[in-house]
Amino acid sequence: MSDKREDNSLGGRVKRYAKVGRAMGGLAARVAGHRYLGLKVDRAEHASELKSALGGLKGPLMKVAQIMATIPDALPKEYVEELRQLQANAPSMGWAFVKRRMASELGPDWQKRFKEFTHEAAAAASLGQVHQATSLDGRALACKLQYPDMQSAVEADLSQLKLIFRLYERYDRAIATQQIHAEIADRLREELDYDREARAMALYRLMLADEPEVHLPEPVSTLTTKRLLTMTWVEGEPLMSFLDKKPKVELRNKVAYNMFRAWYVPFYEYGIIHGDPHLGNYTVRPKGTADEGAVNLMDFGCIRIFDAKFVQGVIDLYWALQNDDRELAVHAYESWGFKGLNKDVIDVLNRWAMFVYGPLLEDRTRKIQEHESGIYGREVAESVHADLRRLGPVTPPKEFVFMDRAAIGLGSVFLHLKAEINWYQMFHDLIRDFDAKVLAKRQKAALKEVGL
Numbered sequence: 538m539s540d541k542r543e544d545n546s547l548g549g550r551v552k553r554y555a556k557v558g559r560a561m562g563g564l565a566a567r568v569a570g571h572r573y574l575g576l577k578v579d580r581a582e583h584a585s586e587l588k589s590a591l592g593g594l595k596g597p598l599m600k601v602a603q604i605m606a607t608i609p610d611a612l613p614k615e616y617v618e619e620l621r622q623l624q625a626n627a628p629s630m631g632w633a634f635v636k637r638r639m640a641s642e643l644g645p646d647w648q649k650r651f652k653e654f655t656h657e658a659a660a661a662a663s664l665g666q667v668h669q670a671t672s673l674d675g676r677a678l679a680c681k682l683q684y685p686d687m688q689s690a691v692e693a694d695l696s697q698l699k700l701i702f703r704l705y706e707r708y709d710r711a712i713a714t715q716q717i718h719a720e721i722a723d724r725l726r727e728e729l730d731y732d733r734e735a736r737a738m739a740l741y742r743l744m745l746a747d748e749p750e751v752h753l754p755e756p757v758s759t760l761t762t763k764r765l766l767t768m769t770w771v772e773g774e775p776l777m778s779f780l781d782k783k784p785k786v787e788l789r790n791k792v793a794y795n796m797f798r799a800w801y802v803p804f805y806e807y808g809i810i811h812g813d814p815h816l817g818n819y820t821v822r823p824k825g826t827a828d829e830g831a832v833n834l835m836d837f838g839c840i841r842i843f844d845a846k847f848v849q850g851v852i853d854l855y856w857a858l859q860n861d862d863r864e865l866a867v868h869a870y871e872s873w874g875f876k877g878l879n880k881d882v883i884d885v886l887n888r889w890a891m892f893v894y895g896p897l898l899e900d901r902t903r904k905i906q907e908h909e910s911g912i913y914g915r916e917v918a919e920s921v922h923a924d925l926r927r928l929g930p931v932t933p934p935k936e937f938v939f940m941d942r943a944a945i946g947l948g949s950v951f952l953h954l955k956a957e958i959n960w961y962q963m964f965h966d967l968i969r970d971f972d973a974k975v976l977a978k979r980q981k982a983a984l985k986e987v988g989l
Contacts, residue, residue, distance in 0.1 A: 629658035629666045638682045642765040677770035728838035731766035737837035739987040744803040750831035751799045771833040773820025791830035793956035805967040807980045808848050813839040845973040874934035885924045892917040896960035905951035
């Protein structure tokens, strides 16, 4: 029943180019002026202006901006700090839009299909906003509505992003960006299909069925379309609100353990990962409730399905670092499809791998990062990036865009929690009985069950 006028169109893309040009033109000019001409700009002020402009634009550039904020040296630190806040604090659209969207998806009498439906959005992000509702049988619901013209916006923004990456490579040869762009494009196009996201949600409910302290919403298929996703409402509070109450370390550790299981049980048992671990995609069951410290996992538009051999490579690299087996490390990188490798590049990649795997290599209780340095991994990443700029370009396999993002995103969560855990034991609990053939069969069966 969705409005076909919102499908990808030339007119929609042209309008988007104009809006994006206004928002991004200032950034390009000022950053270029700073890099090449030495012009002084108030970067903190301009970064705040850029965040506001992108928030008002809606759409994929907000998500891309967050991804760019994780690429070392791509943007000044002031921009990184502002852009990291985008998805959690995006301004919502008004009731007039909500009524149009709901009517186009469920018909003119859509309000009769709910007992209650709130006018104000409970949350707003890059591609859509969420409203609370109550079903006719009394269940608390969350209805995610996609913003208008998102298909045109995605295609226009991906074209703009390709140009941005080309400019990036002119002054920074560390990373070849073609595969990064391809991966972002694939995931963004998938995120537009809320029917697909509902199936991905069902998949995660299947994979995490044996995790009692990881809660997920349940999709409501009769109230879901390509641009409207209706699911059960899950109660929780944002991580920062949870931390404001100064919970004891035991409770913080419990949250960290549950987050670790929520992300990595699906990966090591099914070869599937949630690729978007920003702060808006999960909440914590609050202190004082029956299951305090349990977590709610939400937003399944960005999942990544890996071949069993990719997961095997992740484990191979772990053992290579644990046993100082350089040949096995090279095998792992090559099995993933890394190109442009030589001895010096491998040494640099191993340095990054030692940081990512570091907490898993020591059989002791420790923090995820034992020195205070702001953004998780930034110092190490910048050092690695500088060496790759000197040695590069390196062409990373596209699978690494969201795998790396998940690792850094989760590391940031654990850093906020100041969790003190034996990460080695948690990791070994997951990989102890790993068998790539078993994973492949299990993955195939699970995807077939949910229709993905």
